[in-house]
Amino acid sequence: MAHHTLFTTAPMRGTAMLHIYLSLLRHHGPVHWWRARDEFEVAVGAILTQNTAWRNVERALENLEDHLSPHAIADMPLQELEERVRPTGFYRQKARRLRAFSRFIVERYGGDMATLLSGDLERIREELLSLKGIGRETADSILLYAGNRMIMVVDTYTLRLLSRLGYPFTTDKNREYERARTFIESNLPRSVEAYREFHALVVEHAKSLCRPRPLCTDCPLASTCAHADAFLS
Numbered sequence: 001m002a003h004h005t006l007f008t009t010a011p012m013r014g015t016a017m018l019h020i021y022l023s024l025l026r027h028h029g030p031v032h033w034w035r036a037r038d039e040f041e042v043a044v045g046a047i048l049t050q051n052t053a054w055r056n057v058e059r060a061l062e063n064l065e066d067h068l069s070p071h072a073i074a075d076m077p078l079q080e081l082e083e084r085v086r087p088t089g090f091y092r093q094k095a096r097r098l099r100a101f102s103r104f105i106v107e108r109y110g111g112d113m114a115t116l117l118s119g120d121l122e123r124i125r126e127e128l129l130s131l132k133g134i135g136r137e138t139a140d141s142i143l144l145y146a147g148n149r150m151i152m153v154v155d156t157y158t159l160r161l162l163s164r165l166g167y168p169f170t171t172d173k174n175r176e177y178e179r180a181r182t183f184i185e186s187n188l189p190r191s192v193e194a195y196r197e198f199h200a201l202v203v204e205h206a207k208s209l210c211r212p213r214p215l216c217t218d219c220p221l222a223s224t225c226a227h228a229d230a231f232l233s
């Protein structure tokens with residue numbers, strides 16, 4: 001079976017992104033993600049979720065419950081912090097990252113995440129990226145989900161999906177991150193809600209259908225997916 005791919009020609013690409021977004025939305029419905037109580041909790045979740053399943057992050061957040069503030073974590077003895085975040089794996093490293101992040105908020109912004117998040121987007125992104133253990137995906141998750149800032153989050157699921165659909169991205173996240181981010185940002189409706197929803201839908205799609213071995217027969221994008229042939233034949 002031969003398919004036309006969505007990304008055959010440059011003028012098609014903008015329409016293609018919208019098609020992907022609407023098809024995933026129709027198929028999966030709006031994805032309702034966990035609602036945090038404040039911006040700091042979102043940031044803590046974004047740091048702890050690196051390399052682990054979300055249910056482990058929820059256990060760590062429960063352990064931190066009464067201590068979820070920049071001041072409390074900045075002042076917490078390291079060993080205690082390690083114990084509290086232990087369910088997320090790599091807990092020594094994550095405790096240090098969390099403490100460094102909290103100290104940064106306290107020392108630079110008086111413990112007020114809202115002040116950080118309302119600054120100039122490029123500048124605060126650079127500041128976040130300069131912190132140890134905060135890479136682009138984590139920084140942009142904090143900006144989009146905690147700060148309501150218009151910036152797209154790119155993860156390995158996003159690159160896998162787009163490259164399977166025929167867009168000439170490789171799946172090397174480090175190399176492709178900025179290219180994919182600006183491409184998606186310029187081809188989706190310009191709204192924080194659309195950006196959030198798109199990222200959540202891609203994650204949902206990657207977990208349910210577009211897996212390492214994808215379930216293409218049930219996929220709403222199969223008729224225009226470059227990769228589907230191999231799995232539908």
Ligand code: SF4
Nearest residue numbers: 210214216219222225
């Ligand atoms: S058709 Fe298959 S490979 Fe293509 S997006 Fe859907 S699940 Fe992924």
